[in-house]
Amino acid sequence: MENRRQKLECLKETELFLFDMDGTLYLGNRLFDFTAELLSDLKKRGKQYRFMTNNSSKSVADYVIKLKKMGIDSDRGDFITSAQATVYYLKKNHPDACLYVCGTQSLREEFERAGFETTFDPERAQCIVMGFDTELTFQKLRDVSYLLCTRKIPYIATNPDYVCPTEFGFVPDCGSVCDMIFRATGQRPVVIGKPEALMPQLAMEEAGVLPEKTAVVGDRIYTDVESGLRAGCLGVLVMSGETTPAILRESPVKPDLVLKDAAEILAVLRED
Secondary structure, three states: OHHHHHHHHHHHHOOEEEEOOEOOOEEOOEEOOOHHHHHHHHHHOOOEEEEEEOOOOOOHHHHHHHHHHHOOOOOHHHEEEHHHHHHHHHHHHOOOOEEEEEOOHHHHHHHHHOOOEEOOOOOOOOEEEEOOOOOOOHHHHHHHHHHHHHOOOOEEEOOOOOEEEOOOOEEEOHHHHHHHHHHHHOOOOEEOOOOOOHHHHHHHHHHOOOHHHEEEEEOOHHHHHHHHHHOOOEEEEEOOOOOOHHHHHHOOOOOOEEEOOOHHHHHHHOOO
8 A cells, every 4th residue: 555655656746647548538539527637737737748649540630630529639749659659660770661551541641741652552562561450451451461471571560459449348459450460471560559668768758758757657558558667657557448457467567556547647646
């Protein structure tokens, strides 16, 4: 109990909050009741926050619109997404590659805005990028399998999430499709998003905040919490999304702090 109290006190000293989105601040298209008040309170206290999501089905511009519809004002600088992190990785490692993107039109446009050429022609592809593809077709699966079986080209995944939460339950995410491709080809991708430390590291660098003053808040242990822990941040699990008590109990990775939901952060900050 004393250790939990100490971790809660750490939230008061936190300068940068990196929030997962779906399952943490909203569920599907339903904003949690506490979200607007929490974000407003953080700003009033001079604290920074970023929206840090593995969901690569939407561009940052799309997320700005989505949050606006929910009543939350934001701009591009408020986000760090797995698509942005993938762009960063590709520019460092495969800057001139023509990309076969197994993802949404929004994701392809994100890469094109960053200066990359994309193609639906497997013969022209020089690198595969797998995302959370809500426009998935069998032709895309066939093209990716063909490329992995016949050519040695870089194979990148924006995120490893197995499912994405919705109002009714869950739907398959990028990690589930990557597992399906592995069964067909025996090939695994280089994974960019959470649980890798790159996304929180990029956010902290941009915000000018040290890891010990940063908290990563999310509903998944194996992505959100682990990325925070790998980056040296406070790893905060909220039980408002994917994680169940059984998953938490059986997970080899343990969060620094477990909250019912992110509303508890607001309650802690308002103490005293």
